[in-house]
Amino acid sequence: MATILNIETSTKNCSVSIAKGNELLCLVEEADEGYAHGEKLHQFIEWCAEGANISLKDIDAICVSKGPGSYTGLRIGVSSAKGLAYGLDAKLLTINSLAILKESQINKGFDLIIPMIDARRMEVYTAIYDGEGNEISSTEAKVIDETSFEELKGKKIVFVGDGVEKCQETLAHLDATFVQMYPSAKDMIRPSEERFTQQLFEDIAYFEPYYLKDFVALKKKTDK
Structure with missing residues (x-):
């Protein structure tokens, strides 16, 4: 059985879980109107590892929601997952954000x-x-x-x-x-274990989020 760190950041919910096989070891999540995923994600990962009573070095794979969803949330989640997978020499897995929702x-x-x-x-x-x-x-x-x-x-x-x-x-x-409801990392456990068993790994260097639509940045008004 694989030990997998699941990361879900496609909406306002910043959600992290660790599971071994199909058993949830720990879940840490919080929905924030301000999309503060960049500030919270790594702290949540550390808390989740502590709650699961494991070291991140014990992780076999990182699974991340690939989109669609919030451009910023997906970018933060995917970049963090890729960095962790590379640093821990772990496999990278991804799940469609909508598929995570349907699991529930x-x-x-x-x-x-x-x-x-x-x-x-x-x-x-x-x-x-x-x-x-x-x-x-x-x-x-x-x-x-x-x-x-x-x-x-x-x-x-x-x-x-x-x-x-x-x-x-x-x-x-x-x-x-x-x-x-928001997508949650607790609903990534079964599909991430299934993907690991089937060896459906992503290329850490080249994988990009599934944005579905182009990002549109709004220009701030400036005083004349």
Whole structure:
């Protein structure tokens, strides 16, 4: 069984877990409106190692959420994971952020699991999975309106993620459950162990986050 450090920073939640096999040893996480991942992540990793009563040198692999999600959050998480993997001579694993969200709803009696990560205005990053977690439609950026997912009427659906709240009223015509939550490193344990067993390792030097959309920086107003 592998000892894996999981890092999830694709949203406002800065989340770290350590697991051996499918057993959670420690979880440290906090949601911050200010996206203070750069200040907190390494401290959380140290606390997690202490809580798990292990040395980081005992880590076999680092698994990080690869996106989509917050540009800054993903950049911090991935760069930290790559640095740790290189420094510890550990393997690098990655998981789609939406796939992390769907893990929390597998085998709960739903026909479809639709994770949503907040983007801008009425846009979300989303994908569709069946009730057992198998992907039906791939990751996309989608603007939500009254006609969205109309073809899924009659299915028992769960929408899950931090993009759910703003879409709930618009999608109220569907037979759906809405679960507002952030992706968490505790839901990376099963898929990261599976990826390690299958040796689905990333190239530490060349891997880049899956941003899905280009980053747009807003210019600050200057006094004339």
